[in-house]
Amino acid sequence: MTAAQRRWLLLAPAVAILACVAAGPLLVMLVYSFLEPGEFGGVRPAFSLDAWFSVLFARDMFDPEIVEPNIAHLAILWRSVSLALQTTLVCIVLGFPTAWFIATRPRGTRELWLFLVTIPFWTNLLVRTFAIQEVIRNRGLVNTLLMQAGVIDEPIQMLYTDFAVLVGMAYVFLPLMVLPLYAAMERVDRRLLEAARDLYASRWRMFREVVLPLSRPGLVAGSVLVFIPAIGAWVTPRLLGGGRNLMLGNLIELQFGQGRNWPLGAALSMTLLALVLVALLVYLRAVDPDTRRRDHG
Amino acid sequence: MTTDTPATVRVAGLTRVFGDGGHAVRALDNVDLQVKGGEFFTLLGPSGCGKSTLLRLLAGLERPTAGTVHIDGRDVTALGPDRRPVNTVFQQYALFPHLSVADNIGFGLRMLGWSRSDRAARVYEMLALIQLEGLAARRPDALSGGQQQRVALARALAPAPRVLLLDEPLSALDVKLRREMQDELKRLQRETHVTCVFVTHDQDEALALSDRVAVMREGRICQVDTPAGLYEAPADAAVASFVGDASFLEVELLDTADGQATVRLPGGSVVRAVLAAGGTARGGDRVTAMVRPERVQVGAPGDGALEATVEEARYEGGTTRLRLCLDDGTTLFARAGAAPAWQPGARVGVTLPDGALRVLPA
Ligand SMILES: Nc1ncnc2c1ncn2[C@@H]1O[C@H](COP(=O)(O)OP(=O)(O)OP(=O)(O)O)[C@@H](O)[C@H]1O
Ligand SMILES: [Mg+2]
Numbered sequence: 001m002t003a004a005q006r007r008w009l010l011l012a013p014a015v016a017i018l019a020c021v022a023a024g025p026l027l028v029m030l031v032y033s034f035l036e037p038g039e040f041g042g043v044r045p046a047f048s049l050d051a052w053f054s055v056l057f058a059r060d061m062f063d064p065e066i067v068e069p070n071i072a073h074l075a076i077l078w079r080s081v082s083l084a085l086q087t088t089l090v091c092i093v094l095g096f097p098t099a100w101f102i103a104t105r106p107r108g109t110r111e112l113w114l115f116l117v118t119i120p121f122w123t124n125l126l127v128r129t130f131a132i133q134e135v136i137r138n139r140g141l142v143n144t145l146l147m148q149a150g151v152i153d154e155p156i157q158m159l160y161t162d163f164a165v166l167v168g169m170a171y172v173f174l175p176l177m178v179l180p181l182y183a184a185m186e187r188v189d190r191r192l193l194e195a196a197r198d199l200y201a202s203r204w205r206m207f208r209e210v211v212l213p214l215s216r217p218g219l220v221a222g223s224v225l226v227f228i229p230a231i232g233a234w235v236t237p238r239l240l241g242g243g244r245n246l247m248l249g250n251l252i253e254l255q256f257g258q259g260r261n262w263p264l265g266a267a268l269s270m271t272l273l274a275l276v277l278v279a280l281l282v283y284l285r286a287v288d289p290d291t292r293r294r295d296h297g
Numbered sequence: 298m299t300t301d302t303p304a305t306v307r308v309a310g311l312t313r314v315f316g317d318g319g320h321a322v323r324a325l326d327n328v329d330l331q332v333k334g335g336e337f338f339t340l341l342g343p344s345g346c347g348k349s350t351l352l353r354l355l356a357g358l359e360r361p362t363a364g365t366v367h368i369d370g371r372d373v374t375a376l377g378p379d380r381r382p383v384n385t386v387f388q389q390y391a392l393f394p395h396l397s398v399a400d401n402i403g404f405g406l407r408m409l410g411w412s413r414s415d416r417a418a419r420v421y422e423m424l425a426l427i428q429l430e431g432l433a434a435r436r437p438d439a440l441s442g443g444q445q446q447r448v449a450l451a452r453a454l455a456p457a458p459r460v461l462l463l464d465e466p467l468s469a470l471d472v473k474l475r476r477e478m479q480d481e482l483k484r485l486q487r488e489t490h491v492t493c494v495f496v497t498h499d500q501d502e503a504l505a506l507s508d509r510v511a512v513m514r515e516g517r518i519c520q521v522d523t524p525a526g527l528y529e530a531p532a533d534a535a536v537a538s539f540v541g542d543a544s545f546l547e548v549e550l551l552d553t554a555d556g557q558a559t560v561r562l563p564g565g566s567v568v569r570a571v572l573a574a575g576g577t578a579r580g581g582d583r584v585t586a587m588v589r590p591e592r593v594q595v596g597a598p599g600d601g602a603l604e605a606t607v608e609e610a611r612y613e614g615g616t617t618r619l620r621l622c623l624d625d626g627t628t629l630f631a632r633a634g635a636a637p638a639w640q641p642g643a644r645v646g647v648t649l650p651d652g653a654l655r656v657l658p659a
Contacts (some may be wrong), residue, residue, distance in 0.1 A: 191389065195392075196393075197382075199379075199404050199408055199453075205408060
């Protein structure tokens with residue numbers, strides 16, 4: 001047996017598990033998306049492109065010959081991508097100072113700050129989301145405090161708005177941005193920072209000219225880690241957005257539940273997967289040393 | 298570029314304490330120092346004596362606990378590193394890995410707001426100075442150690458600082474490259490006339506490069522002098538043993554008169570010695586005297602005032618370094634011409650000519 005063969009043999013269990021757990025369900029989804037819906041959920045074993053067709057298109061209710069874009073689905077797709085991008089942006093804006101703050105604490109106290117950042121991860125997503133509801137609802141913490149302080153007379157409607165969804169999403173995903181950013185910043189050689197300061201850079205220029213470019217891998221990794229779950233999120237948008245504006249995740253969930261259209265759900269899931277793959281491709285291009293070299297040179 | 302102001306760097310009462318309470322470390326303790334314009338000034342001392350701390354205080358990378366730093370007569374004690382006309386060459390070079398050689402060299406100029414064309418011209422001038430014109434577009438990780446060193450020098454020199462600070466810049470290089478870079482450094486300093494404050498714990502390097510050297514120990518400055526001055530006239534035993542080889546003998550002081558002393562050697566013979574300043578010893582006291590190895594004359598047994606046994610002989614190309622043991626047990630180093638092949642165990646006669654011995658303050 002050659003070394004290569006032995007290596008494959010050793011890898012076999014891992015490959016088998018990956019095949020069953022990751023590739024298997026995906027394959028099932030792919031197959032389902034090309035079948036017809038069953039009457040009470042599930043699928044009928046008959047080939048059909050209807051599901052894929054209705055991801056983006058709809059037939060006129062009275063004349064099936066007229067095909068038009070599925071405005072509802074497109075709106076949901078756009079809303080999901082836009083929310084995921086906004087969430088990523090908010091996480092970057094909040095995550096950068098947070099990660100930098102932690103990375104510049106004395107050694108030994110950084111672990112504590114990291115722990116504090118990850119605390120939200122230790123609680124259930126639903127509990128966290130309900131907690132946010134408590135904070136921002138009309139008689140919640142923020143409004144009560146503001147009214148008692150006399151800043152406002154009427155409570156501000158925050159819950160069940162896009163703002164609430166964004167706050168909730170950013171809160172949930174912020175650690176996924178902070179951790180890789182911190183890891184990248186912590187690796188930046190302190191002497192480079194001193195060299196920059198010595199060469200007449202203010203603190204801000206030091207950050208922009210040295211810390212920012214050198215922590216780019218962390219920024220990109222964090223963005224991908226936030227963007228991918230954010231684009232499929234459905235619990236937070238439903239609880240904080242009031243369920244009025246569906247997200248891609250809600251739409252998929254609907255097809256497998258009340259909608260009883262598993263093939264459409266499967267096709268939508270595959271669409272989501274495609275979006276995630278696009279995000280990953282962008283990521284790989286961004287961290288590829290060759291591309292990095294090109295855009296700096 | 299440089300005018301001959303009396304003191305380009307003036308440090309007074311500079312103190313830096315790290316930590317507090319029982320764990321406080323006095324890295325620098327009440328240091329006074331003046332560096333003249335255009336001078337190559339070296340801080341020499343063993344590891345942990347506070348050399349880097351002093352340099353970082355000059356650069357503004359560290360804040361003093363007490364004391365002041367003046368550069369060109371201006372008090373810069375409260376200014377950050379970006380507002381002091383000094384630049385540093387760091388021990389591990391600290392080149393920006395994401396920037397090309399040219400962008401590294403131009404970094405300081407860009408921060409100072411130089412225009413793109415002025416910057417390009419200055420960077421080219423610097424590349425020519427360090428003879429690396431062909432490598433402008435390279436990344437630092439694609440350079441050899443010596444090349445990185447040159448780029449670090451060029452980067453620090455590009456903004457034409459009033460003072461160039463160098464913290465053991467050559468310690469990462471191998472011996473041969475190190476020699477080359479020492480010459481290179483001296484050439485750069487001659488051509489740019491920049492005032493240099495150089496940190497090293499290598500006494501050979503300090504003696505070879507410097508106009509003046511400050512010997513440091515435990516956060517204090519023991520002596521500031523020219524290399525020859527340090528070697529010939531060390532202020533105390535610590536300086537004498539740190540700079541060059543030195544042997545120490547217990548002698549009896551017979552008489553002192555304006556810088557001269559008459560002493561009785563362990564064997565009984567009487568010689569004239571130089572009296573170091575600051576001593577309080579009087580006639581009749583037992584004192585410590587120092588002698589440099591090349592001043593010790595070694596001959597056949599019975600030839601000199603002292604008798605000794607060769608303990609170790611190391612041929613060093615042209616000369617032989619001898620470790621001798623006097624009959625009273627004192628160790629004495631000597632450097633002899635290679636001619637007689639003394640072997641360990643051989644008996645020799647030792648002469649200490651008038652003026653070879655230097656009586657040190659107790
Ligand atoms: N940031 C710091 N915190 C605490 N102690 C420090 C710090 N920096 C330096 N010291 C202490 O101050 C003393 C002087 O340090 P410094 O780095 O100036 O020595 P050095 O002469 O440069 O030594 P070396 O030749 O090893 O570089 C040392 O005892 C060191 O442990
Ligand atoms: Mg040091």
